[in-house]
Amino acid sequence: MRLAEIEAAAAETALDIFGLFDCSGDPDLPEFARRLLLLGPREPGFWAHVTDSPEFRDSAPDPLDRWSRRVVTELAEGFGGTAVFPFGGPPYAPFQRWALASGRAWPSPVGLLVHDRAGLWVSYRGALALPFEMDLPGPGARPCDTCAGRPCLTACPVSALTSAGYDLDRCHDHLDGPGQATCMSRGCDVRRSCPAGGEYGRVEAQSAFHMRHFHR
Numbered sequence: 001m002r003l004a005e006i007e008a009a010a011a012e013t014a015l016d017i018f019g020l021f022d023c024s025g026d027p028d029l030p031e032f033a034r035r036l037l038l039l040g041p042r043e044p045g046f047w048a049h050v051t052d053s054p055e056f057r058d059s060a061p062d063p064l065d066r067w068s069r070r071v072v073t074e075l076a077e078g079f080g081g082t083a084v085f086p087f088g089g090p091p092y093a094p095f096q097r098w099a100l101a102s103g104r105a106w107p108s109p110v111g112l113l114v115h116d117r118a119g120l121w122v123s124y125r126g127a128l129a130l131p132f133e134m135d136l137p138g139p140g141a142r143p144c145d146t147c148a149g150r151p152c153l154t155a156c157p158v159s160a161l162t163s164a165g166y167d168l169d170r171c172h173d174h175l176d177g178p179g180q181a182t183c184m185s186r187g188c189d190v191r192r193s194c195p196a197g198g199e200y201g202r203v204e205a206q207s208a209f210h211m212r213h214f215h216r
Ligand code: SF4
Pocket: 108, 109, 114, 119, 120, 143, 144, 145, 147, 150, 151, 152, 153, 193, 194, 195, 196
């Protein structure tokens, strides 16, 4: 029942539950924490929702992080917990470790995390460290296990992101040239290639926002 309440409250702010696990004893969380609930963009509709917020109407930097801090903090406090965020460091909270612990995200063949709902578009806007127990869902289905073509491995036009790793210099060089018209405006071709995120509904304007942050 509690989980349904939290899910409904998150949905009102265009957030979705991206994972839930028993975090008792986690050294990076308050001692009271019993469940960590990971939150990501709820699609479709996330970008239209956040860009209509006060944070996107003022001229201050980092509107998405400021929006996340406000709404995730309100959610956490509403359920008697504490909010934690993947930004604002260093030090940074170990969201990669927590994503793996959730049973709904895994390392992909190109090294990025892949999520059962969002594919390679996975991102976390924050998490709720909650002081009570809730029944845990079963693990998700790892999409790579049934992905015959594995298009992520060959999607980058300059082979900057492959099973050999991420060559950031090569990626940024491409973004200064032909990648202006492709990756910069619609998002990384590798992330776009993943069929697991094909039904997720993320809009290109959101990807362009993140690419401007990545390549500046
Ligand atoms: S394209 Fe296929 S193999 Fe690559 S991350 Fe997505 S599901 Fe996994």
